[in-house]
Amino acid sequence: MKTKVGLMILMLLLLCGANGWAKVAGQCSDCHTMHNSQGGASVTGDGLHGSLTTGDCVGCHTGTNVVGGNIPYVMTPTLSEYGPDYVTITGVLTNNVATNSLAGGTFNMVESVAGADQFGHNVVGISDPDGMGQTPPGWVAITFPAAGGNAVADNWTTQQLTCAGTNGCHGDHTNADDFGDIRGAHHGDDSNINGNTVASSFRFLKGIMGTEAADWELAVSAANHNGYRGADRIAANSTTTGSLDATTISYLCAECHGLFHSGTGEIITGDDPTTASNNPWLRHPSDFALGNAGPVEYADYANADGALYTAGPLAYNYIAPLASVTGAAVSDPLAAGAGVNDIVMCLSCHRAHGSAHDDLLRWDYNDIATGGEMVAGTSTAFDNKGCFACHTTKD
Amino acid sequence: MLKTLNILLTRGVFILLVLLPSALPAQMGGVCSDCHTMHNSQNGSAMTYNGSTEPHPYLLRSGNCIGCHAQAVSTNMVNGVPQVMHTDPTDLAAGNFAYISGAKGSGASQTKGHNVVDLLPQDTIHNFPPGGPMKNAGEGIRHPDTMPSQFTCAGLYGCHGSAHITDPMDSIRGSHHKNSGNKPAGETVGDSYRFLLGVTGLEADDLQNRDSTHHNEYIRDDSQLAGFPTLVGPGTCYWCHGPDNPWMGNSGDVLEPGSGMSDLCMRCHPGMSSYDQNTPGWHRHPNNVPLPGDSSEYAAYTVYNVDAPISRRTLPDVASSVVEPGDILQPGTRGAANVFCLSCHKAHGTDYPDMLRWDYTGIIADGGTSNEGCFICHTTKDD
Numbered sequence: 001m002k003t004k005v006g007l008m009i010l011m012l013l014l015l016c017g018a019n020g021w022a023k024v025a026g027q028c029s030d031c032h033t034m035h036n037s038q039g040g041a042s043v044t045g046d047g048l049h050g051s052l053t054t055g056d057c058v059g060c061h062t063g064t065n066v067v068g069g070n071i072p073y074v075m076t077p078t079l080s081e082y083g084p085d086y087v088t089i090t091g092v093l094t095n096n097v098a099t100n101s102l103a104g105g106t107f108n109m110v111e112s113v114a115g116a117d118q119f120g121h122n123v124v125g126i127s128d129p130d131g132m133g134q135t136p137p138g139w140v141a142i143t144f145p146a147a148g149g150n151a152v153a154d155n156w157t158t159q160q161l162t163c164a165g166t167n168g169c170h171g172d173h174t175n176a177d178d179f180g181d182i183r184g185a186h187h188g189d190d191s192n193i194n195g196n197t198v199a200s201s202f203r204f205l206k207g208i209m210g211t212e213a214a215d216w217e218l219a220v221s222a223a224n225h226n227g228y229r230g231a232d233r234i235a236a237n238s239t240t241t242g243s244l245d246a247t248t249i250s251y252l253c254a255e256c257h258g259l260f261h262s263g264t265g266e267i268i269t270g271d272d273p274t275t276a277s278n279n280p281w282l283r284h285p286s287d288f289a290l291g292n293a294g295p296v297e298y299a300d301y302a303n304a305d306g307a308l309y310t311a312g313p314l315a316y317n318y319i320a321p322l323a324s325v326t327g328a329a330v331s332d333p334l335a336a337g338a339g340v341n342d343i344v345m346c347l348s349c350h351r352a353h354g355s356a357h358d359d360l361l362r363w364d365y366n367d368i369a370t371g372g373e374m375v376a377g378t379s380t381a382f383d384n385k386g387c388f389a390c391h392t393t394k395d
Numbered sequence: 396m397l398k399t400l401n402i403l404l405t406r407g408v409f410i411l412l413v414l415l416p417s418a419l420p421a422q423m424g425g426v427c428s429d430c431h432t433m434h435n436s437q438n439g440s441a442m443t444y445n446g447s448t449e450p451h452p453y454l455l456r457s458g459n460c461i462g463c464h465a466q467a468v469s470t471n472m473v474n475g476v477p478q479v480m481h482t483d484p485t486d487l488a489a490g491n492f493a494y495i496s497g498a499k500g501s502g503a504s505q506t507k508g509h510n511v512v513d514l515l516p517q518d519t520i521h522n523f524p525p526g527g528p529m530k531n532a533g534e535g536i537r538h539p540d541t542m543p544s545q546f547t548c549a550g551l552y553g554c555h556g557s558a559h560i561t562d563p564m565d566s567i568r569g570s571h572h573k574n575s576g577n578k579p580a581g582e583t584v585g586d587s588y589r590f591l592l593g594v595t596g597l598e599a600d601d602l603q604n605r606d607s608t609h610h611n612e613y614i615r616d617d618s619q620l621a622g623f624p625t626l627v628g629p630g631t632c633y634w635c636h637g638p639d640n641p642w643m644g645n646s647g648d649v650l651e652p653g654s655g656m657s658d659l660c661m662r663c664h665p666g667m668s669s670y671d672q673n674t675p676g677w678h679r680h681p682n683n684v685p686l687p688g689d690s691s692e693y694a695a696y697t698v699y700n701v702d703a704p705i706s707r708r709t710l711p712d713v714a715s716s717v718v719e720p721g722d723i724l725q726p727g728t729r730g731a732a733n734v735f736c737l738s739c740h741k742a743h744g745t746d747y748p749d750m751l752r753w754d755y756t757g758i759i760a761d762g763g764t765s766n767e768g769c770f771i772c773h774t775t776k777d778d
Contacts, residue, residue, distance in 0.1 A: 118438075132439040260434045269452055280452035280564070284433040295569075349433075359437075370572065371424025387427065394572045 024186045026070045031060055031186075050179030057163040057178055058125040065100050065218050072216045074353050075107040075126065076100050082109075082356040084220060084304060084319055086363050091381035093305055096220065096318075103217035103226050104203075105351030105360065120354020121161055123168075129160045136161075140258035146172050147195060147207025147246035152255050164204075169252065169352070171198055172206035193327070195247055202229070202249070202327070209247040210327040222303065222316035222331050230323025230343025231287040234274055236267040249323060250286040253346040261286055261346075286346050290322060290390060291338025297393040301334060301342070302384035308392060311335055319362050320348055320389035344390070362386070370394045423571050429474040430463060430571075432456050452564055460548040460555075460563060461514050465492065477602050479743050480514060487602040488611050489589075490741030490750070500746035508744020511553075512545035526666030546663075554659065554742070555590045578710060594659050597710050604701035607716035615683055615706035615733040616655045655706060657683045660736040667736075680739075685721030685731040686772060694720050695774040696732070702752055703739070703771035705732035734772065 024031070032052045033043040049056050063073040082105065083095020100106070110120030110127045122130040135156040145151035149172030153159065156167070164171035164181040171181030181198075188199020195207045202210035211227030213220075231245040244251060244262060254261035260283055261267070270279040274292055290298045300308040304319045315332040322333040323343040333341045350360045357364045363386035371394075380395075382388060388395040432442035435450040443451060444462045451458040465480035466473055471487055480492040482499050490508065495515050497503030510518040549556030549563040556566030566584070573585025581587045581595040588596035597612035604610040661667070667679060686693040686705065699705070699716045707715075708731060721731020740750045747754050753768035760776050770777040 137436040137439070138434060260436075266450065280568070281454055282450035282452060283435065284454060365428060366426060369424060369426045 023188070023190065024070070030054075030071065050177065051183070053179075056125060057182075058123075065102060065216075067098055067215070067219060069218075072102055073100075074102070074104060075111060079112055080106045080108045082106055085356060086319075086367070086382070086385055088364055089367060089381060091306070091367065091383075091385055093319075093385075096304065098219045103213065103220070103351075104353040105355045107354045109356055110354050118358040118360075119356065120360055121352075124160045124162050134160055136256040138257035138259035138261075140263070144244075144251065144255040144258045144261075145246075146205075146252075146255060149173055149206040169256075170204045173255075205249075205252050207246055208249055208252050210249060211329040213329065217318070220318045222314050222318065225316065225318050225321065225329055227327050227329030228321065228323035228345055228347060229327035230325060230345050232289045232292070232325055232339035232343060233287050234272050236262060236271055236273060236285075236288075245287070247327075248287055248343075248345070249347055250345045253286075257346075259283075284349070285344050286348075287323075288344055289339040290342040290344050291334065295393075298390055299334070300384075300392040302389045302392060304385075304389075306382075306384040306389075308384060309334060317389050320386065321345075322348060348390075349387075423475065425475040429476065430455060430457075453568070459513055460567075461511075464548075465514055467493075467498065472601075485603065488599065488604040488741075489602075490743040490745050492744045494744045494746045504748065506748040506750075507746065508750055509742075510545060512547050517545045524663040526664040549590070555592075556584050557592045558662070578712065588656075591656075591659055594656060595710065596656065597712075597714065599714065604704065606701060607699040608714055610699065610701050610704065610714050612710050612714055613656045613704060613706040613735060613737060614710050615657070615708055615735060655683065655735070656737055657706070657735045681734055683733060683735055685733050686718070688720035688731070690720075692775045693772055696720065696772050700771050702767070704735075704737055706735040706737075707732060738772070739769075 031054055033054050034052060036043050036048055044054050044059070046055075046059075049059065053060060055062075058075065060071065061073055062075045062077060063069075063071065064076050065073045080100040081095060082101045083099035084093065084097075085095050086092065087094055105120070107120050107123065107126045110116055110118075110122060113119065115131065117127075117130045117132060120127070122128065122134075133156075139156070141154035142151045150166070152173050153166040153176075159167045162168035162178055164178040166173050166176045166181070168178065168181065171178070171185075173181070175181040175183075182204060185197075185199040185204045188197060190199050190201075190212075193200055193202055193209055193212065195201045195209050198204050198206050202208040202212060209229040213224060213226045215224070217225055228249045229247055230250065231248045233245075235243060244254075250261055259266050264271075265282070267283050267285065268279060268281050273279070273281070273285070273288055285293075290301060301315075301317065301322075302308050303315055303317045307314075309315060311332055311334070313331040315334065316330065317333075322341065323345040324330055324333075324341040325339065325343065326341075328341070330336075330341045335341070349362060351362060352360075354360055355362060359365070363382075365387075367382050368387045369382075383395050384392055428442075431454045432450075433454060435442050435448070441448045442456055443449075444457045444466070447458070451462075455463070457463045461480070463473075463476050464478060466476075466478060467480055467482075468478065469482045471478050471481050471483040471485055477487055479487070479489065480496075480498070482493060491499060492508050492511065492514055493499035495503065495505055495508040495510065500507070505515070505518050505520060508515075510516065547553035547563045550566035551558055551561045553563055553566070556563060556570070558566075560566035567590060568584075570583070570585035570587075570590045573583070575586040577598040577600060579586045579588055579595060579598070581593050584590050584592045588594040588598060595614050595616065599605075599609060599611045667682065683706075686696060688694050696703075697718050699714075699718050705718055718732045721733075739752060741752060742750075744750060745752060749755065755768075758769045762777055765777065766774055767777075
């Protein structure tokens with residue numbers, strides 16, 4: 001008897017895999033309906049969906065995130081509580097534990113506030129097309145294909161942004177249909193994030209590497225957060241895939257916003273950011289090491305509470321995070337020295353899906369006033385917070 | 396009781412003074428987006444001031460100084476950025492380049508200010524600084540062949556920034572975000588008076604000389620500053636550092652920049668120095684010498700007049716209204732008021748020829764103009 005129980009437990013453990021949260025888990029009916037009919041009524045409420053799902057991407061990924069939940073919700077039924085965040089003007093850190101929003105932020109603001117295109121990506125099924133046009137700012141056609149996948153389609157005049165597909169972020173840009181492009185990922189084996197398949201890529205972003213927080217940063221802290229992959233580049237101007245690391249999270253952004261990531265005369269006046277003076281930046285760096293920036297102000301990289309850098313487990317700033325060349329989730333980005341875990345990335349300042357702030361920023365840019373002068377309120381409220389987490393002397 | 400009260404008041408005042416900041420911050424302030432753009436893209440449009448879709452160095456919204464500092468507007472400040480070319484009725488202390496173009500004042504004239512490149516056409520009267528190097532002239536200082544036609548806001552061929560760095564933007568790099576207080580030491584560009592490397596002074600927070608108690612304070616100090624490189628050889632260096640430069644300074648040594656404002660002017664206008672005329676019968680107007688206190692004429696100038704500023708040997712911590720003439724035979728008189736270049740001129744431009752603070756043609760001896768213009772110092776010559 002004892003032997004049989006032991007064997008059953010062993011089999012159960014083996015079947016669960018190395019990471020219990022990696023594959024989707026839970027009851028099939030959480031996401032699927034065989035016939036869209038139950039008790040004489042439609043299950044979906046809005047017709048049939050691909051892959052026998054109860055909703056499209058938005059339908060399944062809309063809900064209220066709770067600790068222990070098994071589905072990441074990128075939007076809540078009502079206006080979500082965005083966090084972690086700083087209170088306007090006062091700079092008080094709030095919503096830093098178990099809020100409704102995850103690492104990617106929330107689409108709620110761009111969805112629920114009319115004309116609020118500035119708060120998030122205008123994804124089909126979530127919001128109307130961006131009133132400023134659908135072409136991504138910094139768009140360079142073809143030049144940034146996904147590793148082992150395709151480039152995003154160059155048809156923005158007729159096509160709105162989608163979750164996945166040829167004009168989406170997730171998947172590998174092969175199939176125009178969301179479901180077709182993401183097919184096999186949810187139930188795929190992502191126990192080893194190696195970028196080889198959509199399933200085994202960071203957050204189903206083909207080719208992108210990283211470490212996935214089990215709770216998607218619902219309860220984010222210096223000890224619990226994603227690990228983003230970055231590159232310690234010394235060449236900023238190349239636009240050919242062979243010269244760029246296509247596994248970084250910033251490269252994912254570059255697939256649509258390429259000019260903000262690379263290009264001759266687009267990022268830095270020269271090409272090598274480590275060369276001598278009169279080689280100024282033209283656009284904010286991404287996929288460059290903070291430790292190579294030169295001025296000592298960056299060595300004081302502050303944590304989310306605004307405390308200047310102190311080596312140890314509390315150093316990671318989950319509001320202004322840095323990437324790692326390995327994609328590891330570290331608690332002290334500066335401990336290993338320049339060019340290891342201190343890579344400035346797009347997500348150092350922005351959220352991928354949306355936020356409560358203009359330009360999908362992680363904080364209100366209008367609260368960032370240099371010289372200790374605030375629009376209103378105390379002069380030290382945002383000291384070492386937001387932009388000043390890295391630019392520690394400019395506040 | 397009274398003794399106790401006196402003690403309490405004294406201690407209270409002391410505590411209050413300790414708690415008060417010794418100097419107001421001089422670092423620029425304001426929202427970053429006033430000057431910078433991260434990606435030069437906002438709502439589908441470029442964020443550069445000139446509309447360029449190409450980003451500018453240092454993520455600035457302007458590719459040069461004038462894009463931020465000469466926006467040709469009707470105010471002398473834009474989002475806290477001091478304007479050097481505008482139509483505001485009130486000019487900042489250094490003057491206004493708008494007088495040269497005629498956008499403001501009594502009419503355009505290139506004699507009214509410095510013709511800075513990108514801002515104004517080249518001066519057609521002077522192709523070299525008056526009293527300064529003559530380009531490839533037979534006598535005097537040889538103008539370096541690499542010298543551009545016009546001079547710049549900053550850099551080797553400008554006033555602001557480091558004169559050892561050619562590129563204007565690079566020469567000023569890092570200075571705007573330097574928190575140096577309003578009484579900088581002059582050791583770096585950001586730590587120098589108005590980003591004039593090596594120059595010290597007391598900076599009025601609003602950059603205005605308003606009245607006797609609200610104005611910049613200028614220092615008279617031509618001592619050699621530590622840290623500057625010594626003379627390295629012929630060519631470009633000789634032009635500023637001598638030995639061809641006739642501005643020898645009070646020490647008589649070959650010049651390395653001093654920290655006084657006149658020393659800055661003398662880098663380009665060394666022939667205007669009056670130093671070698673320290674005997675009766677000035678050949679050029681005195682510069683960097685005390686107002687003579689032994690003369691009742693100059694001794695009558697006792698209250699600071701922003702129309703004829705003076706420089707001091709020792710900088711006060713706050714602007715002082717006191718003018719204390721000194722002893723010309725003892726130039727080192729502490730506290731003495733000195734006449735200097737900016738006593739009569741403004742650095743950028745004025746509405747008067749020769750960048751004077753007043754109309755020279757209106758200065759009539761025995762004309763009874765009541766201590767204005769030149770007569771602020773020459774108090775008896777208008778009687």
